[in-house]
Amino acid sequence: MASQAKGSVEVSAKTVEEAIQRGLSELGLTRDQVEIEVVNPGRGGVLGIGAEDAQVRVSALPVEPSVEMESPRVEAEGEPPVSQPEPLESEGDVAKVAAELLQGLLDRMKVRARVKARMGDDLAEEGEEPVLILDVTGDDLGILIGRRGETLRALQYMTRLMLSKKLERWEMVIVDVESYRVRRRRSLRQLAVRMAERVAFSQQRVVLEAMPAHERRIIHIALRDHSQVATTSIGEGDRRKVTIVPK
Amino acid sequence: MPDIKELVEYMAQSLVNDPEAVVVEEVEGASATIYELSVASNDMGRVIGKQGRVANAMRTLLRVAAVKEGKRVTLEIV
Numbered sequence: 001m002a003s004q005a006k007g008s009v010e011v012s013a014k015t016v017e018e019a020i021q022r023g024l025s026e027l028g029l030t031r032d033q034v035e036i037e038v039v040n041p042g043r044g045g046v047l048g049i050g051a052e053d054a055q056v057r058v059s060a061l062p063v064e065p066s067v068e069m070e071s072p073r074v075e076a077e078g079e080p081p082v083s084q085p086e087p088l089e090s091e092g093d094v095a096k097v098a099a100e101l102l103q104g105l106l107d108r109m110k111v112r113a114r115v116k117a118r119m120g121d122d123l124a125e126e127g128e129e130p131v132l133i134l135d136v137t138g139d140d141l142g143i144l145i146g147r148r149g150e151t152l153r154a155l156q157y158m159t160r161l162m163l164s165k166k167l168e169r170w171e172m173v174i175v176d177v178e179s180y181r182v183r184r185r186r187s188l189r190q191l192a193v194r195m196a197e198r199v200a201f202s203q204q205r206v207v208l209e210a211m212p213a214h215e216r217r218i219i220h221i222a223l224r225d226h227s228q229v230a231t232t233s234i235g236e237g238d239r240r241k242v243t244i245v246p247k
Numbered sequence: 248m249p250d251i252k253e254l255v256e257y258m259a260q261s262l263v264n265d266p267e268a269v270v271v272e273e274v275e276g277a278s279a280t281i282y283e284l285s286v287a288s289n290d291m292g293r294v295i296g297k298q299g300r301v302a303n304a305m306r307t308l309l310r311v312a313a314v315k316e317g318k319r320v321t322l323e324i325v
Binding site for chain 2: 101104105108109110111143144146150151153154155157158161162165166
């Protein structure tokens, strides 16, 4: 229950909804004035065994200039904070549903792993909106990544399909296992820079190994403002490769 | 072992419009256990997907569970 910087608290409770409510009353804010991040959706456990409290971070959204920084808490004496029944709309609810669906999938796959939902921009390109990321952690999860991330892609695809079906609209969600995507992204960027140097120096084009679309995109974006090289893709389907050419 | 069957049911039921019509039969084959999935006819597309993409994702995830149990499995949509 450690509170952080001004205007942001981390709260634990039995359910995500309860934690959000507690956070809101602690900040004296309403739901539309805050951003909610589900740190841990929690789990019920069997007869309380293995139960885990839900944990959320409730942060005040940037306020209008007219509002003082030290905005006095709205003391709701006697009456609890007004809470409308929310449909599956707020970020917190979507995150919770998504995490539960994925956890259900992993449990049935007999994989002992934990799912944590967060809104993050470390898997988005610069200037892109933060997206819902489901981080899967546990022991020995290489089996969930598979050769060249094949199993992870299937896991993410299935999660997106199940979530979209449940919400009845398309919802962007990224599934990561043991930070594989974060690490892969870093090494692809390093590869891009290194190969670009080589191309600029030798004035010979370099063809990279075949990659799935989202990985090729990382390379293209890493080099889009490069002064000496340009990128294109060649080949079809699974065999499509990024090519770095001198400008 | 009913576990893998449950996994197939969970995935299929989460994707279709008519979860009650989802049926999974477990058939012991010569070299592998075959899971036969059937769904309502207008839900077929949802469990197969364009170019079999959904069915293949299910197969990939099924394989993880199968490795955990040390068996060979195949998924057929009937």
